[in-house]
Amino acid sequence: MQPEANFKRGIYLYVGRAKNGLQGRIKRHLRKEKKTFWHIDYLLQKAEVQEVWIKRDFFDECRTALEIKEILKDSSFPLKKFGASDCRCQSHLFYLAERKTDLEPLRKKLSFEKANIHGNQV
Numbered sequence: 465m466q467p468e469a470n471f472k473r474g475i476y477l478y479v480g481r482a483k484n485g486l487q488g489r490i491k492r493h494l495r496k497e498k499k500t501f502w503h504i505d506y507l508l509q510k511a512e513v514q515e516v517w518i519k520r521d522f523f524d525e526c527r528t529a530l531e532i533k534e535i536l537k538d539s540s541f542p543l544k545k546f547g548a549s550d551c552r553c554q555s556h557l558f559y560l561a562e563r564k565t566d567l568e569p570l571r572k573k574l575s576f577e578k579a580n581i582h583g584n585q586v
């Protein structure tokens with residue numbers, strides 16, 4: 465992936481996992497000032513986070529990525545291997561040109577809770 469990639473206008477979904485400390489990881493993702501380290505950091509420099517979905521128990525991020533691709537048939541992979549450099553997935557980042565699709569059914573189907581990112585309760 466090119467870190468300086470230009471991201472097209474649209475909706476992005478990213479699947480990630482925090483082995484230790486979900487709260488800390490989400491807070492880091494929401495913070496603008498930080499060193500760019502992960503692929504997602506480059507996107508978040510330009511993007512505005514609208515929602516964070518969480519699952520507190522272990523989940524398989526690769527399986528979740530496959531399920532998202534199956535359910536969101538009109539999504540595409542904007543950047544190959546984004547967030548997926550050490551697995552066999554094509555990408556852990558999904559792109560939708562516009563938010564025509566209601567994403568709530570997807571969230572429920574995948575059994576994720578919506579985190580309260582505006583009230584600082586992550």
Ligand SMILES: [Zn+2]
Pocket residue numbers: 525526527529548551552553556
């Ligand atoms: Zn994967």
